[in-house]
Amino acid sequence: xxxxQGKVALITGASRGIGRAMARRFAEEGAQVxxxxxxxxxxxxxxxxxxxxxxxxxxxxxxxxxxxxxxxxLVNQVLTDFGSLDVLVxxxxxxxxxxxMRMSEEQWDAVINVNLKSVFNLTKAAIRPMMKAKAGSxxxxxxxxxxxxxxxxxxxxxxxxxxxxxxxxVALELGxxxxxxxxxxxxxxxxxxxxxxxxxxLEEWKQSIPMxxxxxxxxxxxxxxxxxxxxxxxxxGQVLQVDGGMLT
Ligand code: NAP
Numbered sequence: 001x002x003x004x005q006g007k008v009a010l011i012t013g014a015s016r017g018i019g020r021a022m023a024r025r026f027a028e029e030g031a032q033v034x035x036x037x038x039x040x041x042x043x044x045x046x047x048x049x050x051x052x053x054x055x056x057x058x059x060x061x062x063x064x065x066x067x068x069x070x071x072x073x074l075v076n077q078v079l080t081d082f083g084s085l086d087v088l089v090x091x092x093x094x095x096x097x098x099x100x101m102r103m104s105e106e107q108w109d110a111v112i113n114v115n116l117k118s119v120f121n122l123t124k125a126a127i128r129p130m131m132k133a134k135a136g137s138x139x140x141x142x143x144x145x146x147x148x149x150x151x152x153x154x155x156x157x158x159x160x161x162x163x164x165x166x167x168x169x170v171a172l173e174l175g176x177x178x179x180x181x182x183x184x185x186x187x188x189x190x191x192x193x194x195x196x197x198x199x200x201x202l203e204e205w206k207q208s209i210p211m212x213x214x215x216x217x218x219x220x221x222x223x224x225x226x227x228x229x230x231x232x233x234x235x236x237g238q239v240l241q242v243d244g245g246m247l248t
Contacts, residue, residue, distance in 0.1 A: 013092030187243025
């Protein structure tokens with residue numbers, strides 16, 4: 001199958017975890033893949049080489065998604081290098097956890113800037129070529145935590161809830177231009193982001209999930225593939241939970 005043949009996709013934060021799995025899945029399905037990384041320079045470069053084996057054009061860019069100007073420059077560079085932009089995946093994200101009582105302004109600002117402002121930055125830059133092409137699919141990584149909240153993650157939950165409001169607003173504004181905007185809300189996915197959770201808490205999380213296990217990055221990537229492809233051509237403004245039933 002080549003569900004993304006002829007499409008150009010830009011994925012932020014693809015050096016590791018879910019972003020990396022999405023970049024791989026998209027390349028497997030025939031997409032030309034532009035992706036970003038920030039601190040994991042070697043991993044980013046290695047991914048470019050790995051994905052080139054699928055035969056399509058692939059390019060990694062070192063770019064900070066939280067910087068407005070950098071996002072604008074990135075999208076312009078992608079357009080120069082690839083010629084068009086059909087799919088934008090806003091995946092870059094961080095956590096800086098702590099109870100509100102102890103949460104610093106720096107912890108708050110870092111998470112809001114990297115997780116939420118980045119979505120504004122990249123989407124603002126990407127809709128210009130998408131409007132011209134009268135087509136586009138924007139996919140934003142939110143979280144079950146953005147739906148339910150989580151003690152110790154007020155900053156992260158606020159950023160992810162903000163992404164849901166943003167996603168739905170963009171769907172309402174740009175539906176008539178054939179630009180779709182959807183969000184994916186993963187539950188507990190086994191990546192470096194969740195790797196720091198202690199063994200006991202991890203087991204408790206898993207037991208609270210109807211499917212009794214954590215998810216894999218590939219399982220989120222398959223959902224992103226669906227939203228990026230024409231299989232979802234009449235779906236916009238939605239939040240798809242990939243959580244093993246966690247919030248059911
Ligand atoms: P991860 O393994 O920690 O990877 C995060 C990625 O984001 C890395 O590639 C990192 O790149 C990149 N990144 C961080 N700050 C960046 C910035 N300022 N500019 C550009 N890239 C940046 O995380 P993950 O688990 O794959 O999570 C991916 C997304 O899914 C996040 O938005 C996360 O909130 C969301 N999510 C994850 C889970 C989960 O259980 N894992 C659950 C719900 C939602 P460098 O290393 O190169 O800096």
